[in-house]
Amino acid sequence: MDTDGHGTDAGRPARPVQGFMALPGRTERREDVYETCLENVVRSLGLGVALETDRADLRTWGHVVRAAIRGACRRGIVLSEESFEVLLRAAVHEPDPSFNRWFVEPALNAFGHRRVRIALLGYLRTGTDLERAGAARAWYWSALPLRMPVVRAENGRATGQAETDDGSTVVAEWNEAALREFVSNENVDVRRCVLPGLSLRKSAYPPELHALVDVAVATARSHPDEYIRHRVEHQVGD
Template sequence: MPEEYFGALLAAAVYDPNPSFNRRLVEPALLAFGRRRVRMALLGWLETGTDVERAGAARAWYWTALTVDDGRTAIGADDGASIRDAWHAAALREFVTNENVDVRRSILPGLPLVLRAYPAELHPLVEHAVEIALAHPDEYIRQRAETQVSL
């Protein structure tokens, strides 16, 4: 796939509001440009984007954990814990500080709500995120958090 397609493909995935359809945009990006590059770009959207872009990046991130194979190239489930850990830390901070319901709804499914998933300095933030989620006025966020905390 030509280099100039990278930005357009990821933007389409980020701006697609359908959390299932955007898989059709993330998979070819993974195959053409690699998991690391796709994940780094999505991390950038999460950290610097608008609320719409942050929510879209979180929805697209979900599909980056897939193993994809086009018959010639297989991309495995993980290419480095450092990018995943950076995502988790950024998503945790965003969940706690950003009150936008769509952002929180989009981040929460991929956000570990257990202390062992984070370094000690983030433990107070994890506890705060759990408090926010369990007391949130949005029913989906509350129910999702209850499920994640009980796992």
């Protein structure tokens, strides 16, 4: 994900638009939680990364773990049920939106778009504010095409590859939940992360939500955060 947090109404990655401000870093960070997520990924996926490695520089250790994931996906890997939750949690807690793709994509290919999106929707609806913001960032990658045929779920069924459900129902549920979250949740990280993927066209929602779209636009335009004010004008103008 580019650090400007591009997204689309239908859940598909968009072509970059010039002029966006960079998405600011989170005001809340839980490096201890993120470190635990990386440890669990290493263990669950059986990656050849030494957990005893000096991790004073957590960012560098994150690069090591993600590189190991990419290598395993190229060679072929069978993901357990436990690995699904482990990967999604790591994606949600990844502090850099440029890197959460490397946790989302293996889960997509092994378990399918619908299951990944339902899990992210759960984080948006019931997670902490940190998790809600992370789920919004991870959602951007949930429409990636399935290009890892050697990444499979342990049950032997190629869930992702055989998936026929276009997921439109889950996308509609996400759009409504994201709209309501943006309006009701005053946490600046949540609003910054939800807004880039939030449709501000009334045609994307049922009539009963049209007034809420107006509230969302007004909220963003009057928000004290510069990024939110800047971003909404680009989205309303598109």
